[in-house]
Amino acid sequence: MDTNLPVSTQPRVVIVGCGFGGLQLAKSLRDAPVQVVVVDRNNYHNFQPLLYQVATGALEADSIAYPIRKIFAGQKNFFYRMADVQRVDTASNTIHTSVGDIHYDYLVLATGSLTNFFGIESLEKNAMQIKSIPNALNLRSFIFQNFEKALLTADPDEKQALLNIVVVGGGPTGVEISGSLAEMRKHVLPKDYPELDLSKMQIILVEAGTELLGPMSVKSQQNAKRYMDELGVQVRLNTHIKGYENCRAYYSETEFIPTENLIWAAGVNGAEVPGFPAEAIARNKRINVNRCNQVVGYANVFAIGDVANMVTGEMPRGLPMLAPVAQQQAEHLADTIQRLLKGQTPADFTYKNKGVMAIVSRNKAVVDLPKGVHFSGFFGWLTWLFVHLMTLVGFRNKVVAFVDWAFSYFSSDQALRLIIRPFSRRDVKDDQGKKKAEHNTSTPQYNPTPPAIQTPA
Structure with missing residues (x-):
């Protein structure tokens, strides 16, 4: 006991x-x-808002995590059990x-x-997610492994599926990882993979609602959509992903997007x-x-x-x-x-809204403050960086994150493209660390011909 x-x-x-x-x-x-x-x-606290940067190689995992015991060192009434x-x-x-x-x-x-996979079994089995540090590291390895595979295959359909990345969910997480992937496609991947025709790489952001960033202001929604267009991210609104198996993300009974990389950020x-x-x-x-x-x-x-x-x-x-x-x-x-x-009556809790923000890419972010105050662009980006930097736990993490961001900004590069632990969908685990069912390899009863998908300029 x-x-x-x-x-x-x-x-x-x-x-x-x-x-x-x-x-x-x-x-x-x-x-x-x-x-x-x-x-x-876990024996660490992790800063979830920056998990997508770990997944895309902008930050290392230990930049956004801090040991629980170290945080509370010196607090005499504190005890921890893993x-x-x-x-x-x-x-x-x-x-x-x-x-x-x-x-x-x-x-x-x-x-x-x-x-929350909304009861769709094929998504729960096969989609990637970014709710934890292991999730983010697995996603990073998986994406770069697929680029390596794309170099080796002569099958154009297989190559296209390996290059396509589908992000499901137009909230802050979906928008932020889509923007980060677009930046990587523009600045990083051409240096690493000059043999690949990256003009064919498609980043597709799928949202079931009518707008991106649904809880935010109309201005933020419009700015986010404009930024996505400028980055060459295909945004598909009013679109539901109904299943995902055999490298096909189905949005109807017969229509699908060919992709080996589906990132689920659609609900919790x-x-x-x-x-x-x-x-x-x-x-x-x-x-x-x-x-x-x-x-x-x-x-x-x-x-x-x-x-x-x-x-x-x-x-x-x-x-x-x-x-x-x-x-x-x-x-x-x-x-x-x-x-x-003390035997006193507690007071009711009142939430004080201090604002909401989302980053899209370099120099592009949207910020909503109370009383209808909104700003975006470079100033919004600086605000996002400052708030998140100050919220990180530990002085070392603040310094490392700042240095990594500064290096990426001035060099247009990211140094953390390491496949340290190769990942397979057979290794995929849920949010609680329990192993999921193995990848579904049965042949679906669908039209095998994929619909035409526009390639960004």
């Missing part, structure tokens, strides 16, 4: 997950009269993990989100933890909480960040799944727990 955690007379706050919310909460409880226990399957949480037993105030059971006085779920679900009744879970697997982040029906169990479904009058579908929401909820929850310890 308790995996050798020290016995304490102080209440134990167990935090499951060390993303933006869990990290901020543990820090905010530094001086509180509690024992803080963080449980995470484990998978398997189930919550609210009756005994215990979580069951892969390394043993841990008792809690207060439990905080900060597990974040998982990729909350990373719920088993042990709660059905009425506590929302439709997108987020956990229903009140305005104090208490899980509905439980006095000592809380959820924050992406996994928490907090409905307000202004946001009837729940607060957005953004890092600032998680961080603000964490700071508020630290105050709530200390109020509860």
Whole structure:
């Protein structure tokens, strides 16, 4: 029991997950009269907004990750256990993990989100994703392996499928990785692969909605679309990918885009933890909480960040799944727990919108601030760089990221095009690190003739 955690007379706050919310909460409880226990399957905190740069070779993985134990070195009330949480037993105030059971006085779920494939099995089996550092490293290896294969094949159809990259999802992640790939096609790949006709390489961004960057302002949506056009990224709006197998991304029963590289960035679900009744879970697997982040029906169990479904009058579908929401909820929850310890009534949480931004490529970004303030272009790009640089954990990571960005900007090059661990779809794992089913190699019952696809100028 308790995996050798020290016995304490102080209440134990167990935090499951060390993303933006869990990290901020543990820090905010530094001086509180509690024992803080963080449980995470990884021994590092990773900066998810920059995963796409790891995937495209702009940054190395250790530039956006920082060891959990190093972050909290010197915090005397902090303890960490590396484990998978398997189930919550609210009756005994215990979580069951892969390394043993841990008792809690207060439990905080900060597990974040998982990729949502909307029940499409072929996509879940075969598509690439970028929700974790292993995902990003696998994607980077996979893309460059396919360029190497394209050099070797004499079959024009196979070569085209190896060169085509389809990104599904027109939110910030989809837009950012599409722009980064377009920059790589223009500045980097011609130096590495002069034998390939890169004018035939197509980067296709597919979005089911009517606009890119749906939650952002109309100006940001229009600017993002214009930037994509300037970069030669084909944007297909009002288009649903219905399946993906045998290097074919189907958008109807008979029409498909030939590609070996499909990146899924189209949706997320909350990373719920088993042990709660059905009425506590929302439709997108987020956990229903009140305005104090208490899980509905439980006095000592809380959820924050992406996994928490907090409905307000202004946001009837729940607060957005953004890092600032998680961080603000964490700071508020630290105050709530200390109020509860004193027998005081906690205050309701109020989200303060500080703005949303997305980068498209060099000198191209869009920023929406409160009260309708919008700007884009070079100034937006500088703002994005500054905010993300300052948010990185650790001085070393800030310096390394700055140096890498400066080198890429002035040299129009990226040095991290290494295939260190060759990747196969048979090795693909889900967001929780569990191995997926093997690649589907059955022959689909579709028209084998692909539709005509325009090649960007």
